[in-house]
Amino acid sequence: MIELTNIVKEYQGAGGAFRAVNDVTLTIQTGEVFGIIGYSGAGKSTLVRCINLLERPTSGTVRVDGRDVTALTGAELRRERQSIGIIFQHFNLFPSRTVAQNVAFPLAKLGLSREEIDARVTELLALVELSDKAAAYPEQLSGGQKQRVAIARALATRPSVLLCDEATSALDPTTTHSILSLLKQLNRDLGLTIVVITHQMNVVKEICDRVAVMERGRVIESGPVYDVFANPSHELTREFISSTSTLTRVNELVAEGSPVVALRPGEVLVRLNYQRRDVNEPIISSISRSFDIDVNIIFADVEVVADAPIGGTVAILSGTRDRVDAALAYLPQNENVRVEVIADAR
Ligand code: ADP
Secondary structure (H helix, E strand, C coil), X not given: CEEEXXXXXXXXXXXXXXXXXEEEEEEECCCCEEEEECCCCCCHHHHHHXXXXXXCCCEEEEEECCEEHHHCCHHHHHHHHCCEEEEECCCXXXXXXXXXXXXXXXXXXXXXXXXXXXXXXXXXXXXXXXXXXXXXXXXXXXXXXXXXXXHHHXXXXXXXXXXXXXXXXCCCHHHHHHHHHHHHHHHHHHCCEXXXXXXXXXXXXXXXXXXXXXXXXXXXXXXXXXXXHHCCCCHXXXXXXXXXXXXXXXXXXXXXXXXXXXXXXXXXXXXXXXXXXXXCCCHHHHHHHHHCCEEEEEEEEEEEECCEEEEEEEEEEECCXXXXXXXXXXXXXXXXXXEEEEXXXX
16 A cells, blocks of 8 residues: 655755655555554654655655655645545644534535535544534543544545554553554554554554564564564664563562562572464463472563464472473473573572
């Protein structure tokens, strides 16, 4: 649906040209939810604005649904923009217009009759579950409701792509969840291709099929969300992942000398991370039974990402020395888990 090829976007600054986007090539498939994650300033917004030509790339090509949009100007470009909706962090609603008028705004230019516009607005408000707010003004709505209005407005012209620029960053976790559920539902029901840019890993986990990680204008890693989560190849990606996992907290507890992770002689503190989506064997109980050792779980953090469990556990292994040694020798042979010894009192 979207093919970005060698996209460069430079801004002229006092010190010369600055590359906000530096040679990005990405393909986004029809009907997928694609995430672009990175810290503030990484170039995510600039890249996404190149898709609907809110920004014109300095070089490179953007193809949407097979058309080279970088070649379009004037009326053709305006028509193309109708097939790409966009929503923003701060909603960007017109404060002096009602909810219905906000949603109707993009329809006014299409030459539809009053009745056709009213019918479409009614349909859109039902889609985002705000039928009862048609006559309200934006200031009378919660943040989540404002974003629903923005979504309805973005979908008014029946776009095939929806760009979401930090769409949940101004919302609390519960509201974030409800907006993400709505986006997922629209993706499934309408076949809408969605591009989500965010600095929050939980957003990627919750709705994205594939993800690209951006740093200083470049895409440093990309792939199916599960694969990137289970086997991050870049330090920045590991940072994002650990920001939502308690499994890395154990290193702080060890450094602080916390009694939670204090080992008795002969014990070993290990972290086990799931590596593959087909993990279904009972690793903990099987090593406990096979090697006759105790496995005391300190943390467990297992979530479902892309319909497969991901995460792991931090545990203390205890038993006689030879049995603990045998368990530690056995664990790495299982290619479904990655084993790290965090502290060793053998
Ligand atoms: P992100 O969305 O990842 O936070 P942006 O795409 O907004 O990043 O910005 C990337 C870089 O480009 C930043 O350093 C930002 O200051 C710079 N930038 C963005 N827009 C402009 C502009 N219109 N003029 C000059 N510099 C800009």
